[in-house]
Amino acid sequence: MCIRTYTLYLTTPVYVVKAPTGIGKTEAIVNFAEEYNFSIAFPTHKLKQEVSMRLKDKNIKHIKVPELPLLEEPFSEKIEHLYNIGAYRTVNKFLRQISNENEDVSDFLQDLEKVKSSKKELLLTTHQRAIFTNDDSNSTIIFDEDPIPNLFPISQMKVSDLVFAFTKLQDNEVNKDVITTLQNMIMSAPLDIVQERSSFLLPSVKDLEQTIVEETTISSNVLGFLNCDYFLRKRIHNIDYIYFIQRNKLPQSKKTIILSATINESISKLVFGDKVTFIDLGLVKPTGSILQVTSKSFSRFTIKENQLEMKCLAENLMKLYNPDSEIITYKDFYHNGKKEEIYFGNTEGIDDLKGKNITVIGTPHLNPISYLLISVALGYRMGLEESRMEYIPVERNGLRYYFTTYSNDSLLKEVQFYLVESQLLQAIGRARVNRFPAKVLILSNLPVVGAEYISFSQKELMELMK
Numbered sequence: 001m002c003i004r005t006y007t008l009y010l011t012t013p014v015y016v017v018k019a020p021t022g023i024g025k026t027e028a029i030v031n032f033a034e035e036y037n038f039s040i041a042f043p044t045h046k047l048k049q050e051v052s053m054r055l056k057d058k059n060i061k062h063i064k065v066p067e068l069p070l071l072e073e074p075f076s077e078k079i080e081h082l083y084n085i086g087a088y089r090t091v092n093k094f095l096r097q098i099s100n101e102n103e104d105v106s107d108f109l110q111d112l113e114k115v116k117s118s119k120k121e122l123l124l125t126t127h128q129r130a131i132f133t134n135d136d137s138n139s140t141i142i143f144d145e146d147p148i149p150n151l152f153p154i155s156q157m158k159v160s161d162l163v164f165a166f167t168k169l170q171d172n173e174v175n176k177d178v179i180t181t182l183q184n185m186i187m188s189a190p191l192d193i194v195q196e197r198s199s200f201l202l203p204s205v206k207d208l209e210q211t212i213v214e215e216t217t218i219s220s221n222v223l224g225f226l227n228c229d230y231f232l233r234k235r236i237h238n239i240d241y242i243y244f245i246q247r248n249k250l251p252q253s254k255k256t257i258i259l260s261a262t263i264n265e266s267i268s269k270l271v272f273g274d275k276v277t278f279i280d281l282g283l284v285k286p287t288g289s290i291l292q293v294t295s296k297s298f299s300r301f302t303i304k305e306n307q308l309e310m311k312c313l314a315e316n317l318m319k320l321y322n323p324d325s326e327i328i329t330y331k332d333f334y335h336n337g338k339k340e341e342i343y344f345g346n347t348e349g350i351d352d353l354k355g356k357n358i359t360v361i362g363t364p365h366l367n368p369i370s371y372l373l374i375s376v377a378l379g380y381r382m383g384l385e386e387s388r389m390e391y392i393p394v395e396r397n398g399l400r401y402y403f404t405t406y407s408n409d410s411l412l413k414e415v416q417f418y419l420v421e422s423q424l425l426q427a428i429g430r431a432r433v434n435r436f437p438a439k440v441l442i443l444s445n446l447p448v449v450g451a452e453y454i455s456f457s458q459k460e461l462m463e464l465m466k
Contacts, residue, residue, distance in 0.1 A: 014256045014276040016268050020284050021261040021429030022354070022436075026051060029142060029259070033060050039123040039141040039254070041130035047144070047349030048124045055122075064124035065135060066111035069104035082213065086223030089206075090213050131248055139254055145348050146260040146422065148271055151248045152374050157220035159233065159240035162186065165222040168215050175208055182226075186242065189233045194376045197228050197244075230376050232369060245373040262425045264418040270378045270411070283450060288433030291321055292442040292451035294401070295461055298362045303333055309465040314361050314443055316464040321454070322359050322441035328427040329361035347426040355436035363444045364423040371415045380411040387412065397449045420446060 019025055029040055033055060042048040045067040055062050071079065075098060082091045099106040115123065115135050123136045127147045166183040170176050178200045189195050212222055224246070225231065231244035250256050250272075258268075265278045296302065296313065303310045311334060318325060327334055331343040342350055344364040368389065375382070386408050394403045396417065406413040424446060431438040442448055456464070 013254075014250065014258070014272045016258045016260070016263055016265075016272075016276055016278045017281065018260060018263055018265070018279065019281040020434055021425070022432035022434040023261075023281070023284060025259045025261075026054075026144060029144065030054050030058065030060070032142075033062065033122050034058065036140075037120050037122045037138060039125060039130065039136055039138045041125050041127050041141060041143045041147065043127050043145045043348040045126060047351075048126060050349075050351065051144075052124055055124075060122065062122035062124060063115055063118055065115055065126060065129050066108050069108055071102070071105070075102075081216075081219065084219055084221060085212055086221045086227075087209055087213050089209060130251065134251055134253070141251060141254045141256050143256065143258045143260075146263040147250070147258065148263065148267060149419070149422075151250070151271065152245055152377055153224075153248070154243060154245045154370055154373055155221045155224050155228075156241055156243050157222070157225070159186065159242055161218065161220040162222060162225065162242055165212060165215070165218045165220065168218070169208060169211055171211070186231075186233070189231075191233050191235055191240075194230050194232045194372060196230055197225075230373060232373065234369065243369050243373060245377050247377045261429055262422040264414070264422075266414050267418050284434050286433040286450065288431060288436055288438040288440065290428065290433060290440045290442065290448065290451040291454060292444070292448055293317055293321075293454045293456070294445045294447055295456045296443065297404075297445040298329075298443045299365055300330060300333075300362070303330075303362075307333075313461065313465045314359075317443060318359050318441065322357055322439055325357040325359045325439070325441065326353055327359050327361060328353075328430065330364070334361060342430070344423050344427060347423075347430055350430055351432075353430040354432040355438050356431060357439045357441075358428070358431045359441040359443065360424065360427045361443045363446050364420055366416075366419055368416075370419070371412050374415050375411045378411065378415075382410055382412060386410040397447075399447050399449070401445075401447055403446065424448065 030051065032038070033040075040048075040051065042051065048064060052062065052064050068079075070076070078094060079091060082088075082094065095105055095109060099109050115125075118135075119137050121136070121138075123138060125135060127143065127145075127150045129135065130141060130143070131147065131150055163183060163186075166179050169179045170183075182198065182200070185195075185198055208226075209223060212218055225242065225244050228244035228246045231242055234241050234243060265280065268276055268278055296310070298310060298314070314334065326342075328342055328347065329344065331345070342353070344362060372387070386406060388407055389404055390407050391402055391404045392407060394401055394405060405416055424442070424444060425448070428440050428442065428448065431440050433440055442451060447453065
């Protein structure tokens with residue numbers, strides 16, 4: 001594989017290498033580890049552990065960021081609540097408090113300290129921790145899979161929850177003026193318009209977090225909102241919600257290599273600017289096969305409106321083209337025979353289905369608010385025409401088809417396709433058709449490059465729905 005050549009001569013802070021799934025990216029990382037010390041960030045702890053086992057098999061010394069152990073109630077509920085409200089300082093404090101009576105937590109904290117005190121050692125960590133915590137002294141970090149979605153976390157809360165939290169915070173005289181101003185800003189914000197959060201100084205951040213923690217009825221990420229970049233007020237079924245986004249950065253003191261099959265060149269250049277070098281290794285001829293039926297979108301909306309018909313159509317298409325296959329789809333759809341832990345949004349790094357036949361059902365659209373907030377966080381401003389979605393002809397990846405998207409060639413459209421394609425390609429990639437003679441059947445109206453397309457007339461589809 002060619003990745004070795006690129007990593008030896010880093011001249012810019014960020015290198016992005018787009019390589020097909022199953023081409024051997026993880027094996028290349030393991031081989032590099034025989035000669036160099038660096039940090040490796042994985043999307044999940046499970047994948048981190050799998051690579052750790054491969055390194056052990058080769059007797060390659062390394063350390064890894066520990067995973068928080070499973071805790072019994074009420075400890076688990078307490079920690080989940082603290083994470084939900086964004087009280088990360090308090091999580092660490094709470095873990096230290098219970099470590100004297102919980103050996104697993106004590107071991108976790110000790111392992112964490114070993115990581116923090118490590119010097120120039122091969123380190124295995126996760127995307128989340130690599131972005132938000134600088135654990136090590138290594139000068140280079142490799143991200144296995146695309147970290148960009150983790151750089152733009154989006155949260156949602158009810159306005160009523162936020163107002164209640166602010167009311168409690170106003171009891172603290174030191175922060176009262178700032179909190180009152182922020183509350184007025186939210187309550188006067190027009191619906192459906194992205195707002196930039198005002199900058200402010202809080203002289204008592206620790207007291208503010210403690211106030212939120214002590215009020216157990218507060219369950220929204222208020223502390224996250226106080227650290228966001230942009231927000232939008234949305235009314236759904238007469239209930240007002242706040243959606244907000246925070247833009248984060250990769251570790252600034254390190255040179256970064258990103259290895260991914262789904263990363264988007266245009267988005268990468270917007271996120272990383274002129275610091276990025278993008279290398280596309282292109283496609284490879286697969287050992288297996290990919291078939292796709294594009295006649296129905298199998299979107300969440302379509303399934304919700306016609307669940308029985310859509311399920312019947314999916315079953316009949318699987319009988320015709322991919323019987324007895326594993327299924328990857330939405331978390332809450334079609335559980336028969338589907339591995340519960342594998343669904344859209346939770347497929348990265350999963351290797352359990354390699355070499356197996358898979359049917360991927362769905363076009364995994366996100367809430368359009370996500371496209372809007374990410375676009376604004378990237379500096380884009382749009383008007384009426386750019387923000388309207390329509391079912392229109394699209395030319396993309398050398399293909400022409402109809403799709404529900406934004407009317408102009410705007411960043412909104414690029415962000416939408418990037419996020420939807422990433423989820424779809426990650427699901428398809430679990431079969432590892434580049435290396436194994438597996439079959440993947442895709443039921444989605446977003447055409448995938450390299451697939452063999454199957455078309456049906458409306459009459460034929462109606463028969464298959466019976």
